[in-house]
Amino acid sequence: MLRELHISNLAVIEDVVVEFEEGLNCFTGQTGAGKSLILGALEILLGGRGRRGDMVRSGADEARVTGVFEIRDEWVREQVETAIDDAPPDPDEPLLITRRIAAGGRSSVSINGRPATSTMARAVGQVLVDIHGQHDQQFLLTPANQLSVLDGFADCDAMRRRFTATHRALRDLESRRASLVESSDLRRQQLELYEFQAQEIDDVDPQAGELAELQARHRVLANLKRIRHDVGRIHESLHESEGSVVDRLQLICQMLQEMSELDESLSGSCEQVRVATLSLQENAYELRRYMDGVDLDPGELDEIEQRLNVLNRLISKYGEGGGADDPAASVLAHRDTIQDEIERLRGQTVDRDELDGQIAELAAGLEALGAELSEKRHEAALRLVPLVEAELKELGMSDARLAIELEPPSPIAQAGASGLDRLEILVAPNAGQPARPLRKIASGGELSRIMLALKSILAGADRISVLVFDEIDANIGGRL
Structure with missing residues (x-):
């Protein structure tokens, strides 16, 4: 208070x-x-x-x-x-x-x-x-609040709270199921995407360092004619042609050998020229072997170009962030990452049947509780109506009739948190008038008296400890 x-x-x-x-x-x-x-x-x-x-x-x-x-x-x-x-x-x-x-x-x-x-x-x-x-939008003028007050009068607040809690639990389960269905579809889409990417990478089967090797081999094959021509000219200049570099060095070495016999200080230079001559001879032999061993194979060049195209397409799709030294390494890293995701998504199983069973069980319990709550409300409404009508007689509305309209119970799917019922208080202020919702009573005096009667009966039930009436006697009349 x-x-x-x-x-x-x-x-x-x-x-x-x-x-x-x-x-x-x-x-x-x-x-x-x-x-x-x-x-x-x-x-x-x-x-x-x-x-x-x-x-x-x-x-x-x-x-x-x-x-x-x-x-x-x-x-x-x-x-x-x-x-x-x-x-x-x-x-x-x-x-x-x-x-x-x-x-x-x-x-x-x-x-x-x-x-x-x-x-x-x-x-x-x-x-x-x-x-x-007068004409304020009061607590009792709202149908939802009327239902709450009736529950207090019927002493079924505890039952209503159980219904509300069960209703909330049911809606939570239904929301979870909807989310699971949605997330399950999303997981399936993600899994299909990751499996496609993994298969695409596996079909190409890139190897670490492969790209650099192929690029090097492609450079050789693409320039093989020029390489053979230039290497041949170098070999001829070193060893095959008349007056080749090797022939001249051999002549120089012979001359130094003769002069070192006359002056031993030239023996060092003679030895160095001899070693250089031998080294150039060996290089000339290596170039000869290179020319004999290198043949242009157009089929190999085509295969390498096709492989490079496949690898480059794969790198452009999955090689973002890869190292410059080996771009294919990021593709392999991506393959490892999506494999982890594939295993994680495959491991997430949802037992919808179990969840559906919980929902069905909770819905059945909620329906039974709602039916019991509805029955208590109907009984309370029958007791409340004559009490309010008696109060209205004391307030000069002897012909007024009150009705508490409880709509048939709603299906569980349409039920609100307060139960299966929808309530409306109807009042016929005078004989011969149709009953109308309390919130639509137009006469200020009638509304004041009806509200006062309801407040008098429900003062204990509505739980509000302070009732303030501003000019409650307005439009009621001095004789009352």
Whole structure:
């Protein structure tokens, strides 16, 4: 319940503390006495926006509203703790909410001394206070909230929470299955891609260092005619032609040999020329053997060119990031990587049948729980209707008729988190009028009385500890 409301520098209020007692608290007075300001302060405290321009009292830096709430109901406490997860209230202490509004329009909220948001304040306010003004969109005007209130009246909140938890678990499983189906298709596509790449690389079967060897051999074969011609000329100049280099060196060596016999200091030069002559003779023989052993094979050249084309295409597809010395090495590294992925994807097996079995079992349990919950709601609706109609008679609506319409249970696939039912409270204010949804009642007086009757009956069931009625007697009439 609301224990205390402290208002400072709000509009014309300088500083006032309003203390509340259990039961009925009434504010009476002439128009303009400030009754609506107290209600407005409570709305601002619980996340309402108000009119920023005239909130702060003239000459003040900020307006401040503080509310002290005592929470006795365990369900309400759970809802508050959910709304303010960062600052759960101490079970033995009151809940303290403070709203500050600066003269410039900025505002801040704190709950139990910790910073909070306006959204959190509104969430707390929805379970602590119900402010009822004529034609306001009240808690009971929403079909989903009507269903929640009926559950409280029927004492089946615990069953509803079980249904909600089971429903959430079922939807989670269904979501998992959908994700698994989607991911399974994706895995299959990835596996097919990796297997194709692996097969393409295996068909080519590149070898480390192969590219460089083929490129070197291709250079030789592509230039073989020129090489044979030039090597032949060199060999002829060294050894075969008249006056070849070897012949001249042999003559020089003979002359040095004769002169070294006359002057021994020339023997070193003679030996060096002799060694050079022998080396050139050996090189000439090597060039002769080279020319005899090298033949132009057009078929080999074609094979090498085809192999180079295949390797280069493979490197362009899978050799990104490979080393400059051996680009094919990156292709081989990519092959190792995709083999690891292939083994990983093949190892991921999903037992859909097992998951389908879990879904079917959970759906069956949810359907049974929903049917039981629906039955309790129908029984509670039959008990609630005459109680509300009796209250309406006391409020001058003796011909009013109330109906609680529960649509046939929905299939599990269409069920919401609150159960299989959809509820709507219908009211026929006068004899001969058709029943209409409570949210569509046009007459302000009728709406006020119907809401008051419902609040009277459901005050305990709706769990909200503070009911605020703003001009609840408007349009009802003085005789009532």
